[in-house]
Amino acid sequence: MRRVVHTRVEADRLAAQRGVGLYGGELVATSGGTATVNIYDALSAQGAPIMSFSVAASAIQRIFDPWPLAIHTGLYVDIGSNVSRFTLFYDPEGQE
Numbered sequence: 022m023r024r025v026v027h028t029r030v031e032a033d034r035l036a037a038q039r040g041v042g043l044y045g046g047e048l049v050a051t052s053g054g055t056a057t058v059n060i061y062d063a064l065s066a067q068g069a070p071i072m073s074f075s076v077a078a079s080a081i082q083r084i085f086d087p088w089p090l091a092i093h094t095g096l097y098v099d100i101g102s103n104v105s106r107f108t109l110f111y112d113p114e115g116q117e
Contacts, residue, residue, distance in 0.1 A: 023089070023112055030098045030107045035064060037096040042089025042112035048074040048082045049106040057101030060109075062092050066099040078103065085110060 025044055030036055043060065050056035055077055059070035071090065076082040089112050100107060 024114060025110055026113055027108050027110050030058075030100060030109050033066065033099050034097070035095050036098045036109055037092065037111060037113065039092055039094050040115045041092045041096055042115045043072065043092055043096060044089050044110040044112065045072065045084035045086055046074065046110055047084075047106075047108045048076050048104065050076045050078055050080050051103045051105045052079045053103045054078050056103040056105070058104060058107050059099045059101070061097040061099065062094050063097050064095045065097055070099075074107075089115070091115060 048056055048058050058074040060072040062071050074082050
């Protein structure tokens, strides 16, 4: 059975270990300018992001895929500038 949990990410960090399923996230920008967040299947911000968010000042962007993306190494979130809030959606038990 699939389960979706959410967690708020306020700074760059490894949000989950390998074996999880990534559904997406929600980015809320401050009024200061464009906000960005990149997500990696890695232990740090290395390589190409597997999911990217970019939204204008004071706007919201939500990406939610009903089929989770398998994370093989780790779920690393890189928070850019002008981020008011970022919420990550994932399945801690991964894919069946």
